[in-house]
Amino acid sequence: MPDTSKDREVSETFSKQYELVLADVMLAMEQEACGSNYGGTSWTTRAEADRMVQLLDLAPNDRLLDIGSGAGWPGLYLARTGGCDVALTDLPFSGLQIAARRAIADQLAGVCWTAAADGARLPFRDASFHAISHADVLCCLADRPAVLNACRRAIRPGGRMVFSVISIAPGLSGAAYQTALANGPPYIETDVPYTVMLEQADWQVADCFDITKDFVETVRRAVHAQEAHTKQLFELLGKVETTARMTRMKDRLAAREAGLHIRELYVATPAS
Ligand SMILES: C[S@@+](CC[C@H](N)C(=O)[O-])C[C@H]1O[C@@H](n2cnc3c(N)ncnc32)[C@H](O)[C@@H]1O
Numbered sequence: 506m507p508d509t510s511k512d513r514e515v516s517e518t519f520s521k522q523y524e525l526v527l528a529d530v531m532l533a534m535e536q537e538a539c540g541s542n543y544g545g546t547s548w549t550t551r552a553e554a555d556r557m558v559q560l561l562d563l564a565p566n567d568r569l570l571d572i573g574s575g576a577g578w579p580g581l582y583l584a585r586t587g588g589c590d591v592a593l594t595d596l597p598f599s600g601l602q603i604a605a606r607r608a609i610a611d612q613l614a615g616v617c618w619t620a621a622a623d624g625a626r627l628p629f630r631d632a633s634f635h636a637i638s639h640a641d642v643l644c645c646l647a648d649r650p651a652v653l654n655a656c657r658r659a660i661r662p663g664g665r666m667v668f669s670v671i672s673i674a675p676g677l678s679g680a681a682y683q684t685a686l687a688n689g690p691p692y693i694e695t696d697v698p699y700t701v702m703l704e705q706a707d708w709q710v711a712d713c714f715d716i717t718k719d720f721v722e723t724v725r726r727a728v729h730a731q732e733a734h735t736k737q738l739f740e741l742l743g744k745v746e747t748t749a750r751m752t753r754m755k756d757r758l759a760a761r762e763a764g765l766h767i768r769e770l771y772v773a774t775p776a777s
Contacts, residue, residue, distance in 0.1 A: 512647055515691045519575070519645075520597035522546055526576055527603060530737035534730035538723055544576030544603050547641035548723050548768065549669060553716065554579040555586065557638060560667045560712070560772050563587025567635040570594070570659055572624040572652065573642030577604030581613060583638060590616040592634070596623060625651035631658045637666040641768075643699070644671045644690040653706035657775065666708065666773045669716065670699060674767050685765035688757045693766070703773050712772040720768035721761045728758050 525531055526544030536542050540551035549557075557579060563569060567589035571580025574593035581604060584591035591613070593604050601619045608617035622628050624639070625648050637656050643649050656666055673685040673693055686694060695702070700710050731738065731751050738747040760766060 509647060511691065515645055516596045519546065519595075520599050523576055523597055523599035523603060525741070528741050530734050530741055533737075534727065534734055537730040537733070538727040541578055541582070543578035543581065543607060544600070545578035545640075546575050547578070547669065548671075548720055549579050549640040550719065550723055551582075553669070553719070553770070554582050556770070557667050558583055558586045560770075561587065561636040561638060561665055563589045563636055565589060568592070568633060569636045569638060570627075570629070570634040570656075572627075572637065572639040572656065573645065574604060574619075575600040577607045579640055580604070580638060581607055581611060581617065584617065585611055585613060589636070590618075592618045592620065592629070594620045594622040594624065594627065596621065625655050627655045627659050629659050632661045634659050635661055635664045637664070637668075639668040641669055641671055641690065643668065644693050647692055649692075649695070649702055650706060653702060653708065657707050660775055662775065664775065665711070667771065668773075669768060669770050671720075671766055671768045672699070674765055677765060681763075681765060684760055684763075688760035689766055699769070699771060703771070704776070707776045708773040709776040710771060711774050714770040715767065716770050717761075717767045720766075721758075724754070724758045724761050728754050 532542050535545055539545055565588040569584055569589050569591045571591060571593050574580045574595045577593060580591050580593045595601055598621055601621055605619050608614050620628055637660055660666060671690055671693060677685055703710055731754055
């Protein structure tokens with residue numbers, strides 16, 4: 506269960522989001538921005554998910570764990586493309602339900618498990634997984650060390666973890682920092698860099714790619730998609746909510762075009 510009132514608020518916000526993600530207009534916009542149609546809420550594009558499959562080095566019969574799996578993007582796609590088994594965990598039941606139905610539709614039901622679980626308290630035996638993934642999840646939760654420790658316990662020797670995360674660009678202060686904070690995911694601020702956090706949780710950083718440029722392009726496509734589908738958004742959400750969403754997205758794009766956020770893709774392996 507979420508630990509603080511902010512965690513609960515984040516979980517409820519995602520829960521409500523998953524109730525809408527399968528609406529035709531939301532799927533159309535997801536397709537236009539990310540090239541996916543799972544009900545995704547991260548900025549993971551299909552090209553990035555393909556890159557994750559390669560980086561995770563997935564093989565048939567491997568077991569993948571996707572944390573903060575939402576409606577199954579990109580976990581189910583990684584499993585289907587990599588030909589492996591997958592366990593999906595998240596807190597909102599509404600997302601997991603969509604993922605479970607998608608697994609059946611994609612004929613993955615026999616190789617897919619879903620569990621409502623906090624990433625910090627994974628309900629699996631130690632060393633159960635060959636690979637772990639998460640997409641923009643660590644910037645949506647407070648206790649990142651606990652999640653990284655739980656992932657470390659869950660990975661098998663020789664396994665890999667690949668994840669994307671959004672951060673405030675280094676070196677910002679004053680108004681620029683506040684703008685970055687206001688327009689980022691709920692837990693974009695970090696006391697310690699991710700490289701250090703990973704080391705402290707007994708992970709070794711094998712690679713870290715700066716994927717900010719692609720990220721900004723994806724946000725730009727998301728803004729265009731909203732503009733192209735405004736009428737359908739009015740019908741689904743009403744004028745007030747649509748206008749608020751569009752303003753929020755444009756503000757985020759402006760912050761990202763101004764270089765206030767970075768998005769990175771990490772590859773980590775157990776350090777010991
Ligand atoms: C940006 S969304 C990504 C969802 C999905 N993987 C995707 O790409 O569409 C972040 C997800 O992290 C989940 N999350 C937040 N806090 C969590 C926690 N403590 N444990 C597990 N998942 C959490 C949220 O519920 C949300 O589904």
